[in-house]
Amino acid sequence: MxxxxxxxxxxxxxxxxxxxxxxxxxxxxxxxxxxxxxxxxxxxxxxxxxxxxxxxxxxxxxxxxxxxxxxxxxxxxxxxxxxxxxxxxxxxxxxxxxxxxxxxxxxxxxxxxxxxxxxxxxxxxxxxxxxxxxxxxxxxxxxxxxxxxxxxxxxxxxxxxxxxxxxxxxxxxxxxxLSPAFSILKKNRKFSSSSIMIGVVSRLDEIKGMDLVIPAFARVRAKYPDIRLIVVGDGSLRAHMQQQAQDLGCDDGIEWAGRQPQERLADWYSRMDIVLMPSRSEGFGLTAIEAMANGCVVVASRTGGLPEVVRDREVGLLHVPESIDDMADKIGSLVGDITLLQHYSEAAMMYVGKYxxxxxxxxxxxxxxxxxxxxx
CATH class of the missing domain: 3.40.50.2000 (Glycogen Phosphorylase B;)
Incomplete structure (x- = not known):
């Protein structure tokens, strides 16, 4: 037809x-x-x-x-x-x-x-x-x-x-x-407490909660100074986020990758251990299933369709919408407990097949x- x-x-x-x-x-x-x-x-x-x-x-x-x-x-x-x-x-x-x-x-x-x-x-x-x-x-x-x-x-x-x-x-x-270009990892990821990488793959706009990312990262980094952040994407808040990083003294721990083609996203996810989705509104959360397929653990806002896609305390963690403190606490609980991070990663890779x-x-x-x- x-x-x-x-x-x-x-x-x-x-x-x-x-x-x-x-x-x-x-x-x-x-x-x-x-x-x-x-x-x-x-x-x-x-x-x-x-x-x-x-x-x-x-x-x-x-x-x-x-x-x-x-x-x-x-x-x-x-x-x-x-x-x-x-x-x-x-x-x-x-x-x-x-x-x-x-x-x-x-x-x-x-x-x-x-x-x-x-x-x-x-x-x-x-x-x-x-x-x-x-x-x-x-x-x-x-x-x-x-x-x-x-x-x-x-x-x-x-x-x-x-x-x-x-x-x-x-x-x-x-x-x-998932796009056919994304295959679910066959082998479990291995994590090290000395090299945790946090990631963002998003349009850098207010509706995606991107103004919350740098303050949350700075709070976690104050306790765990070895963690780093990769920001994949671009948008209206990029300059604001970069200024936040300078003001909070964490700009040396951030890599700004800019917008990347869909075909290369799996390579970026492979470098990330925890992926943040602090959205203020989100119908589904495509980034969440892409991240889980690559063994990342998602920390997302409890809003829109995200609670259905990111099963809280089963395959990832949900935080109170707009709460920098709660997001930082959730990130810190994973950075400080590699066994828990490993558990959620393995559960996410098994679960994401439904998508x-x-x-x-x-x-x-x-x-x-x-x-x-x-x-x-």
């Missing part, structure tokens, strides 16, 4: 990475995949989608976002042209943005088979009644990335499987997955097959 994957932008965020997984899964299932991007895009990300076998069409030749009624008209014309050109059997709308308008326009244009995936919890949506209307009347399936996210939208949840009973309109959870790409691909291809067969 022909599947139209609809997404607001093709930049370098977690949503785009998971959409790459979706495209690869559907292409491997024998489907023709066309990705349409409404607004911003990078040539590199467009090229990555094409390398995986998707056709790509960017509505905006300049990659500029258009708001208001002009934006709605712009989207209507772009989607109408795409439907006429590609004649898709299904449209899969990523992120349900902006404002669910693409879903409504696709239904207005006569496409009956629409799937929507949201990549966050409900706290960013001011009007859940619209979400419920969309789920009940406009889409065949509304998928969430964690059960916590699904519960935040609908008050209940279920993990999708091949035995899930399908109705005319559905909502369920299909977990995000494997192969299972993710099986589930989405099964969902498509069943939805289309039911419709016929």
């Amino acid at each position: 022909t599947i139209l994957v609809c997404i607001p932008c093709l930049l370098t965020g977690g949503t785009e990475i998971q959409t790459l997984n979706l495209v690869q899964a559907l292409v491997s299932g024998g489907h023709r995949v066309v990705t349409v991007c409404y607004f911003e895009y990078s040539e590199d990300m467009v090229a990555r989608f094409r390398r995986l076998g998707s056709e790509v069409e960017c509505f905006s030749p300049t990659g500029v976002r258009i708001d208001g009624w002009r934006g709605i008209l712009f989207l209507y014309k772009g989607l109408r042209k795409a439907l006429k050109r590609y004649k898709p059997d299904v449209a899969h709308v990523q992120y349900m943005a902006p404002g669910a308008i693409p879903i409504l326009l696709l239904r207005l244009l006569g496409l009956r088979q629409v799937i929507a995936t949201v990549h966050t919890v409900a706290d960013i949506y001011s009007n859940l009644r619209l979400v419920h209307f969309i789920q009940r009347h406009c889409v065949r399936a509304f998928t969430c990335i964690t059960e916590l996210a699904e519960q935040s939208f609908f008050g209940n949840s279920q993990l999708y499987s091949e035995t899930t009973l399908l109705k005319h309109h559905n909502h369920f959870t299909i977990y995000n997955a 494997g790409f192969e299972r993710y691909s099986q589930l989405f291809n099964d969902l498509y097959k069943r939805l289309i067969s039911v419709n016929r």
Whole structure:
């Protein structure tokens, strides 16, 4: 079948990475995949989608976002042209943005088979009644990335499987997955108390809690002076974080790696023992499963989907959101107890298999097959 994957932008965020997984899964299932991007895009990300076998069409030749009624008209014309050109059997709308308008326009244009995936919890949506209307009347399936996210939208949840009973309109959870480029380590990591490396792999922005990282690191380093920190990523807070490091006297223990290509992230994770995710909002936490696949122990904020992905005191540790003290205490408990660090690392490597790409691909291809067969 022909599947139209609809997404607001093709930049370098977690949503785009998971959409790459979706495209690869559907292409491997024998489907023709066309990705349409409404607004911003990078040539590199467009090229990555094409390398995986998707056709790509960017509505905006300049990659500029258009708001208001002009934006709605712009989207209507772009989607109408795409439907006429590609004649898709299904449209899969990523992120349900902006404002669910693409879903409504696709239904207005006569496409009956629409799937929507949201990549966050409900706290960013001011009007859940619209979400419920969309789920009940406009889409065949509304998928969430964690059960916590699904519960935040609908008050209940279920993990999708091949035995899930399908109705005319559905909502369920299909977990995000590791990229096929990430393989789970076969051998356990070995840790040394004299060379613990803490890591960050993130966009360096406030929503990711990056302003909390350096103060927490400085507090732990005051007790354990041999620990070091690697910061992989870039963003609006980089200069602020570097100034924090100078002010707190810990800049000599930090390596600033900048933004790194997805293909090289496994090499950076291999140098890290503990990975920090102090996010203020996080729908899933792709970094968490990437880190666990590489044997790192994750210390994350108890927010969004992270408590579901990072099982507290089983495969990692959760801290109070926005609390530098609690984050530092959790890091210190691992630095000061190598046996505990080893235990969580081994448990994480066993646990993270549930987020494997192969299972993710099986589930989405099964969902498509069943939805289309039911419709016929």
